[in-house]
Amino acid sequence: MSESVYKIIEMVGASPTSWEDATQNAIKSAGLSIRDLRIAEVEKLDMKIEDGKVALFRARVKLSFKVLSD
Amino acid sequence: MSESVYKIIEMVGASPTSWEDATQNAIKSAGLSIRDLRIAEVEKLDMKIEDGKVALFRARVKLSFKVLSD
Amino acid sequence: MSESVYKIIEMVGASPTSWEDATQNAIKSAGLSIRDLRIAEVEKLDMKIEDGKVALFRARVKLSFKVLSD
Amino acid sequence: MSESVYKIIEMVGASPTSWEDATQNAIKSAGLSIRDLRIAEVEKLDMKIEDGKVALFRARVKLSFKVLSD
Amino acid sequence: MSESVYKIIEMVGASPTSWEDATQNAIKSAGLSIRDLRIAEVEKLDMKIEDGKVALFRARVKLSFKVLSD
Amino acid sequence: MSESVYKIIEMVGASPTSWEDATQNAIKSAGLSIRDLRIAEVEKLDMKIEDGKVALFRARVKLSFKVLSD
Amino acid sequence: MSESVYKIIEMVGASPTSWEDATQNAIKSAGLSIRDLRIAEVEKLDMKIEDGKVALFRARVKLSFKVLSD
Amino acid sequence: MSESVYKIIEMVGASPTSWEDATQNAIKSAGLSIRDLRIAEVEKLDMKIEDGKVALFRARVKLSFKVLSD
Amino acid sequence: MSESVYKIIEMVGASPTSWEDATQNAIKSAGLSIRDLRIAEVEKLDMKIEDGKVALFRARVKLSFKVLSD
Amino acid sequence: MSESVYKIIEMVGASPTSWEDATQNAIKSAGLSIRDLRIAEVEKLDMKIEDGKVALFRARVKLSFKVLSD
Amino acid sequence: MSESVYKIIEMVGASPTSWEDATQNAIKSAGLSIRDLRIAEVEKLDMKIEDGKVALFRARVKLSFKVLSD
Amino acid sequence: MSESVYKIIEMVGASPTSWEDATQNAIKSAGLSIRDLRIAEVEKLDMKIEDGKVALFRARVKLSFKVLSD
Incomplete structure (x- = not known):
């Protein structure tokens, strides 16, 4: 198994x-x-509301990606 | 920019x-x-389950709305 | 099952x-x-203390109640 | 009302x-x-991503079920 | 001292x-x-309320118990 | 001491x-x-930023007030 | 009103x-x-359990007291 | 990709x-x-201390394992 | 409304x-x-203290900015 | 570098x-x-309010100080 | 069982x-x-880093000790 | 003392x-x-487990570094 960062x-x-x-x-x-x-x-x-209706569904996410393998 | 509450x-x-x-x-x-x-x-x-199936999807939300502008 | 709010x-x-x-x-x-x-x-x-003794037990609670059925 | 566990x-x-x-x-x-x-x-x-696209939506949930009534 | 799990x-x-x-x-x-x-x-x-009165006091607890000694 | 709510x-x-x-x-x-x-x-x-400068300092607060004494 | 610490x-x-x-x-x-x-x-x-029964109810509390007035 | 639980x-x-x-x-x-x-x-x-020294290092962990594949 | 990221x-x-x-x-x-x-x-x-006095007020903040519109 | 406590x-x-x-x-x-x-x-x-106005700004802080060097 | 504090x-x-x-x-x-x-x-x-290397491992701990038995 | 960011x-x-x-x-x-x-x-x-044994110890860390002095 790799020891990736x-x-x-x-x-x-x-x-x-x-x-x-x-x-x-x-x-x-x-x-x-x-x-x-x-x-x-x-x-x-969360959701942004405009004129009493949902205008946008929003999601805050943490994204992980590999920067180093050995 | 307004200083709304x-x-x-x-x-x-x-x-x-x-x-x-x-x-x-x-x-x-x-x-x-x-x-x-x-x-x-x-x-x-969360979800309410009945007879082993989802009966209701439930969402607890905090809703914000303007109460004062100046 | 009702879809109450x-x-x-x-x-x-x-x-x-x-x-x-x-x-x-x-x-x-x-x-x-x-x-x-x-x-x-x-x-x-929490508790309010007076003269080294508990004067009041206090409980902060969130109360839910139905506002709409359909 | 039952005192279920x-x-x-x-x-x-x-x-x-x-x-x-x-x-x-x-x-x-x-x-x-x-x-x-x-x-x-x-x-x-969370989501598992493969080749820059969502491969799986994953949900960690706590499930409750009755173990004792009286 | 035991190293129980x-x-x-x-x-x-x-x-x-x-x-x-x-x-x-x-x-x-x-x-x-x-x-x-x-x-x-x-x-x-939490508490379950019926007809404006507490019907049940409920407590969610984590219970720990020994599964292995050595 | 009062038992206010x-x-x-x-x-x-x-x-x-x-x-x-x-x-x-x-x-x-x-x-x-x-x-x-x-x-x-x-x-x-938090702060709302416009043109690289703070436009508004914002504070979300919980306000408590007495509703019942006895 | 005092500015106690x-x-x-x-x-x-x-x-x-x-x-x-x-x-x-x-x-x-x-x-x-x-x-x-x-x-x-x-x-x-929490509770300490002995022989399947509650031996002790325990409460961890933060106690505040005045150290300086002016 | 499997949809394991x-x-x-x-x-x-x-x-x-x-x-x-x-x-x-x-x-x-x-x-x-x-x-x-x-x-x-x-x-x-955490650590259990006896006679002023660490007697046991303890770790509470959540362990996940596969229960169903399809 | 834009669907900015x-x-x-x-x-x-x-x-x-x-x-x-x-x-x-x-x-x-x-x-x-x-x-x-x-x-x-x-x-x-937080604050950095030197010689019993505040030397620096410090604030850790999360800053958001637009990376993509459509 | 010292190993202070x-x-x-x-x-x-x-x-x-x-x-x-x-x-x-x-x-x-x-x-x-x-x-x-x-x-x-x-x-x-938090803030203590009297007669609809802020009477006191209050800050709960954790203060750290050196107790041992070697 | 003692009711220690x-x-x-x-x-x-x-x-x-x-x-x-x-x-x-x-x-x-x-x-x-x-x-x-x-x-x-x-x-x-946490860790204090100097010249790109760990200079100190640091641990913030809560220590409990008996103050009263009865 | 510097006002670094x-x-x-x-x-x-x-x-x-x-x-x-x-x-x-x-x-x-x-x-x-x-x-x-x-x-x-x-x-x-956390730890990645393979064949019932720890394959990797993993640590998620927040690293801080200076970006501006004055």
């Missing part, structure tokens, strides 16, 4: 549809510059 | 379908008497 | 006797204006 | 689709051996 | 009288099958 | 100057409709 | 009877050397 | 040497009856 | 004057390389 | 002006009997 | 070698003035 | 030997690109 970054994704979709948007954005994304942990879920 | 109330919504729908039910109910709802933060998610 | 309020009750009695005082007070109280969750227990 | 167990369910489905898989698995499941409380939500 | 289980006990009694009911129920119970830690206290 | 509400105040001023704005707003405010506990402090 | 110490009291009594034993012990005890906040409640 | 149990291991050894004793004990142990998360570390 | 970074600012000033120093430093800073959430406040 | 005590300071001033009052009081105070960590901020 | 103090120990050694240094220091130390609970672990 | 990043290190070694691997990896690392705070400790 991982780094963890925190992001907030949003979607008008669902929290699953909101986290996937955060992952997609992180994936533009980071390879080897491994786990996304949900830190917080 | 916000009030925060706590509610529990339920739905047989999803947690997204459960929170929307809480927002809909709050919206009957409160205008200017702004954010719904998820405090807790 | 619940509201949650936070109160502090006190009693010279016990925390059970302190929470019951909070429930009694809330019950004067709210029907359908359902659950009281203990958030914090 | 409940036991609480902790499980992790997974699904390629949603967290709702992930928790239902945990309940289904627990339900095979435990009757009278009552509540599933969400402890943690 | 302990296991921890989580239960909810209830009583119409007090939280002390509620936890004792959980211990009594657990004690039917588990010997060597050692500590019960309170995780959460 | 207190109610707790949650508010967010804002100020361009300081967190002390932000909480005082929340207290001032609450005081328009509530007498006997007693304690304001800080739940969260 | 308070000190906070942490103690564990025990009683075979109740958590109320356990905390009162901690307060009694602290009162032997400290005057002006003011508040006891409950940090943790 | 995991169960999580909580144990306390002890060792006169180190917390690493304490957790390994908990894992060893759990492994006598459970296969497919996967992760041990540390919940709490 | 935000990134969150954690910084510690310091000031001999106040926590408001300490957080503003962190924001100023972050602003040298990051545009569109939006919110700074306080994670922790 | 530090002790941590908990105090509450108050001030009619600000939380910065409240913590400095706690530090000043602790400094009467303790040398080598090093760090004050904020545990809780 | 325990007091809890908080200390930080350090060691260039390990966290086990760091906590033992805190216990050794406390033992100079306190008898009947019983349990040391780990509150926080 | 610090940045905090989160990493996970691993080692087959100990948590001390696991954190040192995270520090070593971070040190390849970051100078002036100062403190590593432990956020979480």
